[in-house]
Amino acid sequence: MPQSEHIVTSYEDELINLHKAISEMGGLVEQAITDSTKALLTLDHVLAQQVREADKRIDGMQHRINDMAVSIIARRQPMAADLRLVVTAIQVANDLERTGDMAKQLAKRTVQIESMSLAPKFYNGVKHMADLVARQLKAALDAYAGRRPEDAIEVCNRDDEVDAMHTSLFRELLTYMMEDPRNITQCTHLLFCSKSLERVGDHATNIAEAAYYLLTGRHLAAEEQQRHQS
Amino acid sequence: MTILQTRESQAMHATMTPEPAGDDAALPPEPAGPAMSGRNVNVFYGQKQALFGIDLDIERHEVTALIGPSGCGKSTFLRCLNRMNDTIDGCRVEGTITLDGEDIYDRDLDVVELRARVGMVFQKPNPFPKSIYENVAYGPRIHGMAPSRTELDDIVVSSIRRAGLWEEVKDRLKEPGTSLSGGQQQRLCIARAIATRPDVLLMDEPASALDPIATAVIEELIDELRENFTIVIVTHSMQQAARVSQKTAFFHLGKLIEHGVTEEMFTNPRHKQTQDYITGRIG
Numbered sequence: 453m454p455q456s457e458h459i460v461t462s463y464e465d466e467l468i469n470l471h472k473a474i475s476e477m478g479g480l481v482e483q484a485i486t487d488s489t490k491a492l493l494t495l496d497h498v499l500a501q502q503v504r505e506a507d508k509r510i511d512g513m514q515h516r517i518n519d520m521a522v523s524i525i526a527r528r529q530p531m532a533a534d535l536r537l538v539v540t541a542i543q544v545a546n547d548l549e550r551t552g553d554m555a556k557q558l559a560k561r562t563v564q565i566e567s568m569s570l571a572p573k574f575y576n577g578v579k580h581m582a583d584l585v586a587r588q589l590k591a592a593l594d595a596y597a598g599r600r601p602e603d604a605i606e607v608c609n610r611d612d613e614v615d616a617m618h619t620s621l622f623r624e625l626l627t628y629m630m631e632d633p634r635n636i637t638q639c640t641h642l643l644f645c646s647k648s649l650e651r652v653g654d655h656a657t658n659i660a661e662a663a664y665y666l667l668t669g670r671h672l673a674a675e676e677q678q679r680h681q682s
Numbered sequence: 683m684t685i686l687q688t689r690e691s692q693a694m695h696a697t698m699t700p701e702p703a704g705d706d707a708a709l710p711p712e713p714a715g716p717a718m719s720g721r722n723v724n725v726f727y728g729q730k731q732a733l734f735g736i737d738l739d740i741e742r743h744e745v746t747a748l749i750g751p752s753g754c755g756k757s758t759f760l761r762c763l764n765r766m767n768d769t770i771d772g773c774r775v776e777g778t779i780t781l782d783g784e785d786i787y788d789r790d791l792d793v794v795e796l797r798a799r800v801g802m803v804f805q806k807p808n809p810f811p812k813s814i815y816e817n818v819a820y821g822p823r824i825h826g827m828a829p830s831r832t833e834l835d836d837i838v839v840s841s842i843r844r845a846g847l848w849e850e851v852k853d854r855l856k857e858p859g860t861s862l863s864g865g866q867q868q869r870l871c872i873a874r875a876i877a878t879r880p881d882v883l884l885m886d887e888p889a890s891a892l893d894p895i896a897t898a899v900i901e902e903l904i905d906e907l908r909e910n911f912t913i914v915i916v917t918h919s920m921q922q923a924a925r926v927s928q929k930t931a932f933f934h935l936g937k938l939i940e941h942g943v944t945e946e947m948f949t950n951p952r953h954k955q956t957q958d959y960i961t962g963r964i965g
Binding site: 455456457458459460463529530531532533534535536668669670 | 949951961963
């Protein structure tokens with residue numbers, strides 16, 4: 453539904469600012485995921501440390517967005533599409549904060565893995581996985597910001613790919629561990645990284661679902677379920 | 683002559699037991715279908731058309747909120763439901779409005795009886811310049827609902843109780859109704875309206891002149907009254923409509939734009955005009 457402007461301009465500004473804050477936080481988190489993956493794949497200690505620092509900013513953004521949303525609810529009592537924007541802003545900020553934590557986890561592991569020597573083939577799977585979830589996160593945030601519900605549906609449909617890749621990576625790393633028990637420590641670290649990335653995929657799906665609800669007022673998961681039943 | 687009987691009085695005739703005041707008096711089963719129904723309702727004030735082909739059902743034991751900008755026709759529609767528009771010169775109502783399936787614009791219908799069955803509460807509390815007791819006793823007395831003083835007492839007390847005012851006025855029933863606070867006066871007017879045991883209660887911005895506490899008391903009361911009555915409320919407060927009603931009807935420029943479940947209307951309205959209005963946008 454196309455949006456007209458609010459009669460009260462300060463209210464309009466508050467909603468725009470809330471939407472902008474989500475975009476800004478989304479940008480920080482995307483960068484954190486990209487950087488942490490890069491740090492992991494290149495064992496870049498400095499970059500990993502930067503990701504850990506950036507996480508504090510991400511946490512601060514979440515608090516700011518929650519405060520903005522609470523203030524709008526208290527003072528403006530938003531309705532309909534405005535209400536959905538405020539409610540989804542809180543949800544999305546929460547998912548972004550958790551995604552930021554995942555980036556921090558990857559960065560922490562980078563520091564732990566740094567001293568070990570790993571064959572590049574171990575990383576290939578993780579790299580593919582990281583590329584896929586980064587694309588998922590970007591697409592979900594774009595759907596939210598660009599107001600396109602069909603993009604949100606695509607993100608949700610692609611989450612199966614992420615899950616499948618995690619399962620195959622699990623098997624692959626298990627094979628390396630069985631081949632040579634000296635690989636166990638490194639591969640276990642990478643397994644945890646894969647799990648973190650898989651969770652980022654889940655958060656991207658949540659964001660896409662929030663985008664769909666924001667834009668349509670309907671719940672995507674429930675609609676999908678109905679479609680399967682009929 | 684068609685006389686619309688209240689379900690209460692039907693019960694009296696059926697059982698021949700002169701105990702109309704008791705809340706538990708055996709009532710005949712409620713008819714099926716909506717309590718009130720408007721079909722293709724057009725209203726004209728002289729040459730000017732105020733409502734255009736309104737189709738709206740008022741479901742039993744629900745609160746239906748009528749919302750929309752000033753001059754959209756929501757109060758006009760409300761006033762059609764108990765023929766209050768009859769009192770306005772040059773006002774003409776077309777179409778059909780039924781109460782339990784009976785046409786309320788039937789020529790032979792007794793309008794006084796209709797208004798006993800479809801009570802009304804106004805924006806500004808308007809107690810009669812009489813005692814608290816007399817304010818509530820007036821309706822049942824003129825409608826001959828209470829042959830004895832004891833029965834009248836019962837009706838007055840139970841109506842004031844139902845209006846949530848009893849504890850505050852039980853020791854001052856002889857004091858003038860106008861001596862009460864605004865919120866209490868409004869509840870007195872509600873007690874007066876329900877004393878004739880109406881089926882439907884119309885409320886035209888009943889809390890707009892009240893402070894937040896008195897408003898909350900009225901809203902709580904509306905929720906309780908829903909068990910026994912069907913309520914139609916006109917309100918300018920979106921939040922109030924969202925809080926008290928189960929169904930909401932949005933009027934704009936004399937047309938019914940959207941009507942549906944309140945929760946749905948305030949989270950995901952179907953029409954852009956509804957969305958613009960409830961979110962405070964320039965339409």
